[in-house]
Amino acid sequence: MKHLLWMAVFAALVAVVFGVSAKGGDRQRLVYGLKVFGEFIAIAFLLGWILYFIPFR
Amino acid sequence: MVANRVEKTGDIETPRRAWLIGLAAWAVPGLGHVLERRWLRAALMGGAVWIMFLTGLGLGGHLFAVTGKEQGFGVMLQLLPMIGNIGTGLLYIICWMANIGFVEKAQLVTYEYGNTFLLVAGLLNYLAMLDAFDIAAGRKP
Numbered sequence: 001m002k003h004l005l006w007m008a009v010f011a012a013l014v015a016v017v018f019g020v021s022a023k024g025g026d027r028q029r030l031v032y033g034l035k036v037f038g039e040f041i042a043i044a045f046l047l048g049w050i051l052y053f054i055p056f057r
Numbered sequence: 058m059v060a061n062r063v064e065k066t067g068d069i070e071t072p073r074r075a076w077l078i079g080l081a082a083w084a085v086p087g088l089g090h091v092l093e094r095r096w097l098r099a100a101l102m103g104g105a106v107w108i109m110f111l112t113g114l115g116l117g118g119h120l121f122a123v124t125g126k127e128q129g130f131g132v133m134l135q136l137l138p139m140i141g142n143i144g145t146g147l148l149y150i151i152c153w154m155a156n157i158g159f160v161e162k163a164q165l166v167t168y169e170y171g172n173t174f175l176l177v178a179g180l181l182n183y184l185a186m187l188d189a190f191d192i193a194a195g196r197k198p
Contacts, residue, residue: 006170013105017181020101021188
């Protein structure tokens with residue numbers, strides 16, 4: 001659970017900087033920041049499940 | 058038409074103040090935007106970098122430095138992440154002088170998380186620095 005928490009904290013902080021430095025109006029930048037955050041989480045889950053099924057040992 | 062536009066923007070001289078604000082933004086995360094009186098941007102961007110850096114240290118992350126003991130291409134394994142770490146400006150320099158974060162704690166479960174947080178804190182501060190520079194140069198509203 002802690003891994004997920006740190007990943008979410010990381011995604012949130014990066015999304016804040018990306019959102020603030022993006023071009024466009026306030027609403028557009030807010031949507032962009034939320035999109036970046038969502039994409040981080042979604043891709044992490046996707047990669048997590050893919051790696052789960054790959055037998056490394 | 059595009060060439061015309063590129064040529065025109067190339068004529069604009071960057072004010073000296075913009076370079077100083079860029080330097081301040083690199084040295085202390087958030088300071089560039091504070092000098093520009095962009096309080097919210099300073100709080101959000103600078104705050105994110107500070108939180109990320111301190112969290113990285115708290116998680117037992119490792120700051121990279123070229124020590125001169127590396128052999129051959131081994132130096133690249135230190136140099137590239139060091140460039141990322143240096144993005145945090147004085148935070149990196151103070152840690153280097155106080156020898157904080159330069160000792161590897163690979164036994165910690167959160168060690169790799171810490172490394173990533175520290176690296177990305179530097180990279181995000183480069184982005185914040187460019188943002189402050191662009192605002193000071195009048196290239197961004």
